[in-house]
Amino acid sequence: MIRNDVGNEKLRWILKSGWQGLCPECGKGHMFRSWLQLAKQCDNCGLDYKFASPDDGPAFFSQMIVAFPFTFLILWLEIAYDPPIWVHLVFSIPLMVLGCVLPLRAIKGWLVASQYVNKAQESGTEHLWAKLHAREKREADERRDD
Numbered sequence: 001m002i003r004n005d006v007g008n009e010k011l012r013w014i015l016k017s018g019w020q021g022l023c024p025e026c027g028k029g030h031m032f033r034s035w036l037q038l039a040k041q042c043d044n045c046g047l048d049y050k051f052a053s054p055d056d057g058p059a060f061f062s063q064m065i066v067a068f069p070f071t072f073l074i075l076w077l078e079i080a081y082d083p084p085i086w087v088h089l090v091f092s093i094p095l096m097v098l099g100c101v102l103p104l105r106a107i108k109g110w111l112v113a114s115q116y117v118n119k120a121q122e123s124g125t126e127h128l129w130a131k132l133h134a135r136e137k138r139e140a141d142e143r144r145d146d
């Protein structure tokens, strides 16, 4: 029961911080520096967003949730009613484009927050990540010293 409550709390936190584009650590700083570009670090607590790699996850989920159902809806509309082409130009295409683009930011926020809260990373890449980030940090430190 306690474990379930913790799971619900985690899910609530992920949904809230992802939806609002807030830092998954402090919930105050901003996760994004533009529409879909992640900030380098949280402007409130300094959380480094290097861990975040949602890759094409947002596009994938947007397609699964929006594009496929819409495609069937549009096909059904075409087959059932054989509407004039302007119906698709005015209704179908804008609905498909907006339906796919608008949820991208929230989905990306949820994926990044989920990755942070669940401490997720690609299996077997811990060494590679540690090496890569140690090298990046060393290079940044050297640049700062110059």
Ligand SMILES: [Zn+2]
Pocket: 023, 024, 025, 026, 027, 028, 029, 042, 043, 044, 045, 046, 047
């Ligand atoms: Zn923060």
